[in-house]
Amino acid sequence: MKNQSIKKNLDWSCVIIYGALVILGWLNIYSSSLSSPDNTYQKQLIFIILTIPLIFIILAIDGKMYEKYASIIFMISLLSLAGLFVAGKTIAGQRCWYAIGSFTLQPSEFAKAATSLAIAKYLSDSQINLKEINRQIQVLAIVFLPVLLILPQPDPGSALIYSIFFIVLYREGLPAWYVWTGFITIVLFVLTLVIEPQYVILGALATLILIYFKSRLGDRNIIVSSLLFVAMSGFVLSVNYVFNNVFKQHHRDRFNILLGKTVDLKGVGYNTNQSEIAIGSGGWFGKGFLEGTQTKGGFVPEQHTDYIFTTVGEEWGFLGSLTVIALFVGLFLRVIYLAERQKTKFSRVYGYCVAGILFIHFFVNLAMVIGIFPTIGVPLPFFSYGGSGLWGFTILLFIFLKMDANKVNEW
Template identity: 40%
Template sequence: MLSDKMNKYRHLDWILILCYLLLICIGWMNIYSSVYSEGSKFVFDFSKKYGMQIIWIVTSIIIAILITFVISSKLYRALSPLLYVFAIILLFSVIFLGRDINGSHSWFVLGPVSFQPAEISKLTTSLFLAYVMSKYDFNLKKIRNTLTVMLILLLPMLLMVMEKETGSALVYLGFTFMLYREGMSGWFLSFGMLAIMLFVITLKFSPLPAIILLFAIFMIIDGLFGRNLIERILEATPVIILLSFLPGIAGLKTFHFLKAIKPEYIAVIIVMITAVFLAIRNSKRRLEYTRGLLIGFVCAILLIFSVDFIFDKILQPHQRARIENLLGITEDLQGSGYNVNQSKIAIGSGGFWGKGYLKGTQTKYNFVPEQSTDFIFCTIGEEWGFAGSFMVIAIYLIMILRIIGQSEKQESSFTRIYGYCTASVFAMHVFINLGMTMGIMPVIGIPLPFISYGGSSMWSFTILLFIFIRLELSEWEY
C-alpha cells in the first residue's frame, strides 16, 4: 500500500515544477536588482522587498509541499462549493472593510500583512467551475447550465469591478478559452475578438472604417459559403476595393491619391449596392444562415455606435486615459503615458544581450513606478536584454502549454477543466502584464505570476499551480 502510494510520485510533473522554480528565482533576482542600491546588500534584510520576498517564496514552497504530499486530492472537489462561497463573502466584505491601495479598494490589511481576496477568488472560481462542469449531466448546450456558468463567473467579476479592481475582473475573460474547450461555440470567441477590434478601430479612427471593415468581414464569411467560382469572385471584388480604401478613410497616408476622390463616399456606395444585392440573393436561399449573419451584423453596428457612450460614460477617467494613450490618440508622457513610456525606454534600452545583472540604469531610482510588482519585466528587459526576456516568455509558454497538454490527457474531467482554468489564468496574467510593459495593452495593474513581488499573489499562484500538479497525480491512485 505504501509502495503504491509512493509509486505515484514517480509521475510528479517535474517540467511544471522546474518552470515554477525558475520563475521564482528569476523573480527574486530581479526584485533584488530593482531595489538594489549601494549600501544595503544583505539578502535577508526584511525591511527590503527582496528580503520579504524570501519569506513569501519559502512559505509558498512549504504550501506547495503540503499540497503535493499531505493534503488529499479528493478534498478539492468536495470543498470547492464552500471555498467559492467563502471567497465571494470575502470579495463582498472587502468592499466595506477593505483599504485603498493604489486606487483599488480590494485589500484586507491585517497588521503588517495585506492580501487581496481577488487573488483567492481566481482559485476558488476555477475549482467551483471544474466541480459544476464535471458533473455527469452537465452540457453547455443546455441554456440552464450555460446560465449557471455565467453566474459563477459574473458574480466575482461584478464584485471586483465594485472594488475598482478591474484588472483582476478582466482576467476572468480568460475562462472563455476553457468554456470554448468544453463545448462553447467558436462563434462566441470570434465575435468577442471582432468586438474588441471594432471597438479599437472606432475609437482610434471613426465609425466609418469600422463599418466598412465589418462589412468586408461578413462578406468574406458569406463568400466562403458561396457555391461557385463566379459568385466568389463577384463577392471578392468589392471586398478588395473596400479594404484598399480603408487606410485612406482612416486618415493614413498610404494611398494619398485616393484623398482626392473621397473614398468614404465610394465605399458607402459599394456597401449599399452589395448589401442590396446580397439581401436579394440570400433571401432566396440559406435563410437560416443569413439570419445569423444579419443578427451579428446588427449587433456589431450597434456596438460601433455605442463605442463613444461606453468609452465616455462607463469607463473611469484613468482607464480612458490609458486606452487613449495606448491607441496613440493622446500623448501625455508626463501624465497617464508616463509609466508606459518609461517602461518602454527601460526595456528598449536593454538591447539584445542586456546591460547585465544589477547594471540597469532605467529601472533604478524609481523611474519606472511599480518596478518590483507590475512593471518587474522592465528590469528583466533592461538587464537581461532580448535574450533573457525571451527566455522568460518561453518558460511561461512551456508552462501554459504543458498544463493544457497534461489537462487533455486526464481521465477526470474535473482535473481537465481545472487545468484549463489554471492555464487561462496564467495566460491572461502573462499576456496582459507583458503587453502592458511593452505598450501593446492598456495599463492594467495585474502581477506577473511568480515573478512580481507580493505575498498574496505568490501564494495564490502557487496554490493554483500545485493543486493541478497534485490532481495530475490522482490519476495514478488506485
C-alpha cells in the first residue's frame, strides 16, 4: 500500500522533466566527448544507471526521517568538507575531491542538499522569528559554515551557490536589507572596476541624497544615511586593493576580460570566445547531432563539464537551446508550485531551497558560457559531466519529491 501511495502521489511532471534533462545531458556529453580517449560518455552512463537505485533508496526512506535527522546530515556534510584538508585529492589546483582508486567524490555537491535540510529544520520551529538579531545570526551561521570550508579549497563557484539561500530566507522573513546589501555590494564592486572610485562615490552620494528627500519625513534619518555613505565609500576605496592583492591572477584576468578591460582570445578568454563561437554558429536549427564542427574539433575546453551548453547551441541551434531552457524553467516553476502547496514549514522551505539551488546553477552556467559572467566552474544541473554533481542534484530533488509524495503537508 505504501509503494502504491508513492507511485500515485509522486509528482510525475518533475520526474519526467528530470529524466528528459538527464537523457539530453548524456546525449550532449556523448557528442562532446566522442573523440576523447578517456570514455567520458561511458562513465557518465554508469553514473546515470547508478542514480536509479539511489532514487529508489530516497523514495523508500520515510519522509519524516529527513526532517528528524536534518541536523545530523548537516554535521556529517561539514565533516566531509573539513576532511578534504586532510585527505582530499588536488585536481587542477583545487582540493575538492576524495579519491577512491580512479573514482572521485566531491562532497560540496552533496552539501547543498544537507544545508537545505538544515535551514528548513531550523526555520520549521514555530518560535523562529527572523526579525530577531540572534535568530539571524544562527541561520546565517548555517549558511556560512559550509561556505567557509568550501572557499579555501578553493572553489568559489560552489561557494557562490549559497548566496541563493538569502532569497529563501527573505521569503521566510529575513529583513530585506540583507538582500539589498548584497546587491548594492556587487554593483559597487563592478562599477569601481570599470570607472574611477571617486565617481562611484559621487554617484553613491547622489543616490543617497535622492532617496533621503524622496522618503517620507518620518522615515528620514540623517545619521543612518551618513553612516551608509561612509560604509559605501570605504568599500569602494577598498575594491582595487582587494582586487589586486586578494584575488588570484586568474580571477583578475577573468574579470578584466568580462569587463572588456583586456582582450586575450588565446589565453584566459579562449574558453569564453570559443563558447560564443560555438553557440552562435548553431543558428536557428543547429548543425545536427554529432555534426558540430567546434564540438568535433575539440575547440571548447572542458566542453563536457561546465561548457556543455555550447554543444546544445551548436548542434541543436536556437530552437533546441530554447527547448532545454524551457525544460529547466518548467522544473523550477513546478518545484515552486509544489513548495507553495505544502502546509508544513519544513517541506515548504526545503522546496524553495531546491528551486533556488537549481535556478542559480542554471543561471550562472548559462551566463558563463555566453560571456556575461566570469568562468568560475558552476555545472549545469543534470547536464554537465560528473557523478557527484548528478547524484547531488538527484538527491536534492528527490528528497523533496518524496516529501510531497508522502503528503508531508498533511502530517
